[in-house]
Amino acid sequence: MKHVMDTLKINEEIARKFMAVEKTLDSACSPCELFEILLQQLGEVFNIPYVWLTFVSRAGEKEMAARLSLTDTIKEQVGILDEAYFAEIFPQPAIPVLANENVSRFYKLFPKSRKYFLKSIAVVPLTVHERLIGSLNLGDALRERYSAKMDTSLLQQLAGKISEHLGKMVGQEDELPADSDPALRRSGEDPGVSGLE
Numbered sequence: 001m002k003h004v005m006d007t008l009k010i011n012e013e014i015a016r017k018f019m020a021v022e023k024t025l026d027s028a029c030s031p032c033e034l035f036e037i038l039l040q041q042l043g044e045v046f047n048i049p050y051v052w053l054t055f056v057s058r059a060g061e062k063e064m065a066a067r068l069s070l071t072d073t074i075k076e077q078v079g080i081l082d083e084a085y086f087a088e089i090f091p092q093p094a095i096p097v098l099a100n101e102n103v104s105r106f107y108k109l110f111p112k113s114r115k116y117f118l119k120s121i122a123v124v125p126l127t128v129h130e131r132l133i134g135s136l137n138l139g140d141a142l143r144e145r146y147s148a149k150m151d152t153s154l155l156q157q158l159a160g161k162i163s164e165h166l167g168k169m170v171g172q173e174d175e176l177p178a179d180s181d182p183a184l185r186r187s188g189e190d191p192g193v194s195g196l197e
Contacts, residue, residue, distance in 0.1 A: 017045050018154045022161045031068040031169050038162065039077060042138065050116040050139035054079035054109040056086055056132060064133055068170070079111045079137075086132060089123060093132065096124040096155045098146040109137050120146040124159050128166045136162070 021041045028034035035053060043051045055064035057080050065075050085108060089097055100120035109123065110116060116139050124136040140146065
């Protein structure tokens, strides 16, 4: 019984931290500011050593970092990857992927100028107007930090908040047309996962 109560307390604390991070996003007035706050807060609140973004690269489209007017500082924390690889990463487009085995397959997500010593990773899909634009990536040198068995519902909730804010900042007419590939579209609210700790 004590173990169950301890687990509940831990989960409640994790949920509280997520809510705190989500609340800080309300002060953002631009995509750049949103991502600055997001990366800083996740690193500080959850003590995550490696937090970065990866954006989808699509032929014939302007680079996402430029479309969102990101600063050079944020660009240093951004990787660029072909959309075909994202389709491989996310078997279910709306569900974050957590792993602590064969993590080398995620190295392509790294920013060009950075390398991270990872033993576990969480890759969270990000969308704008139901279109996949990339991922929020959380990495740790601790193997037990993330695993495929963990619940992802809180990460999904955070991704939803990010998408909501971006949707208000970026109009549908602003070079973000609907995705032609249904496999890369966000699909409703799926059950997911809870722990960053």
